[in-house]
Amino acid sequence: xxxxxxxxxxxxxxxxxxxxxxxxxxxxxxxxxxxxxxxxxxxxxxxxxxxxxxxxxxxxxxxxxxxxxxxxxxxxxxxxxxxxxxxxxxxxxxxxxxxxxxxxxxxxxxxxxxxxxxxxxxxxxxxxxxxxxxxxxxxxxxxxxxxxxxxxxxxxxxxxxxxxxxxxxxxxxxxxxxxxxxxxxxxxxxxxxxxxxxxxxxxxxxxxxxxxxxxxxxxxxxxxxxxxxxxxxxxxxxxxxxxxxxxxxxxxxxxxxxxxxxxxxxxxxxxxxxxxxxxxxxxxxxxxxxxxxxxxxxxxxxxxxxxxxxxxxxx
Amino acid sequence: xxxxxxxxxxxxxxxxxxxxxxxxxxxxxxxxxxxxxxxxxxxxxxxxxxxxxxxxxxxxxxxxxxxxxxxxxxxxxxxxxxxxxxxxxxxxxxxxxxxxxxxxxxxxxxxxxxxxxxxxxxxxxxxxxxxxxxxxxxxxxxxxxxxxxxxxxxxxxxxxxxxxxxxxxxxxxxxxxxxxxxxxxxxxxxxxxxxxxxxxxxxxxxxxxxxxxxxxxxxxxxxxxxxxxxxxxxxxxxxxxxxxxxxxxxxxxxxxxxxxxxxxxxxxxxxxxxxxxxxxxxxxxxxxxxxxxxxxxxxxxxxxxxxxxxxxxxx
Numbered sequence: 001x002x003x004x005x006x007x008x009x010x011x012x013x014x015x016x017x018x019x020x021x022x023x024x025x026x027x028x029x030x031x032x033x034x035x036x037x038x039x040x041x042x043x044x045x046x047x048x049x050x051x052x053x054x055x056x057x058x059x060x061x062x063x064x065x066x067x068x069x070x071x072x073x074x075x076x077x078x079x080x081x082x083x084x085x086x087x088x089x090x091x092x093x094x095x096x097x098x099x100x101x102x103x104x105x106x107x108x109x110x111x112x113x114x115x116x117x118x119x120x121x122x123x124x125x126x127x128x129x130x131x132x133x134x135x136x137x138x139x140x141x142x143x144x145x146x147x148x149x150x151x152x153x154x155x156x157x158x159x160x161x162x163x164x165x166x167x168x169x170x171x172x173x174x175x176x177x178x179x180x181x182x183x184x185x186x187x188x189x190x191x192x193x194x195x196x197x198x199x200x201x202x203x204x205x206x207x208x209x210x211x212x213x214x215x216x217x218x219x220x221x222x223x224x225x226x227x228x229x230x231x232x233x234x235x236x237x238x239x240x241x242x243x244x245x246x247x248x249x250x251x252x253x254x255x256x257x258x259x260x261x262x263x264x265x266x267x268x269x270x271x272x273x274x275x276x277x278x279x280x281x282x283x284x285x286x287x288x289x290x291x292x293x294x295x296x297x298x299x300x301x302x303x304x305x306x307x308x309x310x311x312x313x314x315x
Numbered sequence: 316x317x318x319x320x321x322x323x324x325x326x327x328x329x330x331x332x333x334x335x336x337x338x339x340x341x342x343x344x345x346x347x348x349x350x351x352x353x354x355x356x357x358x359x360x361x362x363x364x365x366x367x368x369x370x371x372x373x374x375x376x377x378x379x380x381x382x383x384x385x386x387x388x389x390x391x392x393x394x395x396x397x398x399x400x401x402x403x404x405x406x407x408x409x410x411x412x413x414x415x416x417x418x419x420x421x422x423x424x425x426x427x428x429x430x431x432x433x434x435x436x437x438x439x440x441x442x443x444x445x446x447x448x449x450x451x452x453x454x455x456x457x458x459x460x461x462x463x464x465x466x467x468x469x470x471x472x473x474x475x476x477x478x479x480x481x482x483x484x485x486x487x488x489x490x491x492x493x494x495x496x497x498x499x500x501x502x503x504x505x506x507x508x509x510x511x512x513x514x515x516x517x518x519x520x521x522x523x524x525x526x527x528x529x530x531x532x533x534x535x536x537x538x539x540x541x542x543x544x545x546x547x548x549x550x551x552x553x554x555x556x557x558x559x560x561x562x563x564x565x566x567x568x569x570x571x572x573x574x575x576x577x578x579x580x581x582x583x584x585x586x587x588x589x590x591x592x593x594x595x596x597x598x599x600x601x602x603x604x605x606x607x608x609x610x611x612x613x614x615x616x617x618x619x620x621x622x623x624x625x626x627x628x629x630x
Binding site: 010012093094097098100101104105107108110112113114116117120121122123124126128129130131132133134135154157158256257258259260262265271272273274275276279280281282283284 | 325327409412413416419422423425427428429431432435436437438439441443444445446447448449450469472473571572573574575580586587588589590591594595596597599
């Protein structure tokens with residue numbers, strides 16, 4: 001059986017894969033005749049897209065490198081009855097830790113410390129009320145899946161209150177309460193911190209727009225660790241300018257890499273990280289483990305066993 | 316009864332104090348004749364030191380503004396049978412939250428994000444092994460009192476292992492294990508993060524010196540949220556230069572304010588905060604509550620009831 005490993009997959013997890021009856025190909029080693037023989041793709045790149053466009057291909061399963069599969073040609077894949085699995089859960093702790101870092105950065109006014117460093121000048125003028133704690137903060141978290149639940153777990157451990165937003169308002173682990181995505185207005189007014197960790201779909205595209213921000217009186221911190229296009233960047237900037245949103249921490253952007261011309265770079269109250277909130281020394285072993293578990297099942301039963309994406313929903 | 320409120324005490328907690336049979340004086344309102352009549356001092360300043368030098372003063376109790384009383388003339392106070400109470404416990408959560416921030420800052424390589432901001436230039440070159448999580452980190456915490464225990468509590472909630480160092484190695488709440496302050500060498504080699512939260516005494520002065528740092532093979536992060544003079548700064552800089560200590564986060568310094576000429580400002584791997592790790596919107600109400608509790612007891616029984624300092628130990 002032939003498996004294609006896409007350019008997305010880092011070298012360090014391509015080693016020591018099971019070899020029984022399996023041939024691994026990559027973008028350098030693949031030949032014309034392989035296109036119709038590959039049954040499994042690990043990751044998505046131009047070659048996988050080429051295979052999908054062949055009339056006679058045998059691709060049955062694509063294991064995504066990422067948790068989100070918004071960049072997959074989902075309709076085409078669904079119409080060809082190909083299964084897609086993601087790496088949901090692998091990134092949860094790193095994203096949750098990063099989310100705590102964002103909250104602590106602004107609660108402890110770390111910009112003051114960094115200004116001191118730039119100027120080599122001590123500044124201990126104390127505004128007691130400016131420095132906060134994570135206890136008693138109220139978090140409104142859009143997305144109650146693996147990652148949202150891990151964020152909520154860590155927030156609650158440190159004394160915060162967690163309200164989750166999902167489709168139906170169904171209860172979810174580690175959330176003190178939940179509301180539906182059509183019924184969160186009153187929660188928005190009470191929140192100190194809003195986090196987006198929703199998958200990118202037609203419904204969530206530009207969900208955080210002027211209409212959303214106008215519902216706020218004052219938000220201490222807006223965090224996006226989901227997908228960039230869920231936020232209308234111009235509208236977020238307006239909300240920062242008007243003071244409705246006091247701080248923002250953004251790991252993802254409508255355009256990535258974020259261009260040097262972006263006005264976001266000029267805002268001291270915006271913390272920008274390079275789409276790495278999910279990255280950690282534990283990420284690649286986790287990604288590999290998901291692939292190996294699903295590959296074992298595929299070799300035995302002809303299909304992967306875990307983290308199967310519902311292509312109609314997009315996650 | 317006359318109570319002196321020192322210049323250390325912020326205005327916002329001088330309001331609404333009990334008025335029955337009590338007169339409050341400050342550095343502007345105090346007169347020569349008051350020096351021999353004041354029984355209580357809230358905070359320590361030059362005037363309180365002047366009172367201590369009077370032969371005929373009646374001072375019986377000093378309520379410290381801070382948790383540490385290293386800057387008190389303790390021998391003189393002890394010889395005059397004056398009681399000292401501190402604010403131990405009031406600062407614990409803020410210091411613990413700040414300690415998590417330090418650990419996350421370097422684990423998530425936030426310097427990269429801040430360099431991006433300075434240069435308005437995206438950089439997503441991923442070194443997967445450079446980014447860490449708080450889970451599975453091993454912390455060696457010098458000091459297992461209120462603050463050390465709160466740091467350990469929060470660290471453990473997020474999956475870390477906590478080893479405490481105290482005088483005898485007695486067990487302490489929230490610590491997975493403890494060792495004595497003469498027996499921590501093997502723990503030092505295993506630690507990822509070392510935290511100092513010991514009070515400053517003759518024993519702890521320059522305790523973190525070349526001898527200490529030479530026992531390390533490689534430490535990810537050294538944190539000082541105790542007192543500056545517990546660290547020999549020149550020796551810490553040598554340890555940073557040699558790579559034994561990879562990062563440091565310092566809230567306190569041998570000389571405060573830290574002078575602009577300090578070489579510490581030049582180290583990107585050193586995070587400097589202006590002795591504010593304990594400050595938060597909850598600090599002043601907490602400080603006031605301790606004073607009011609002790610004042611109530613003093614007015615009734617002639618002595619304060621809680622957070623009494625052992626002047627022979629210095630904490």
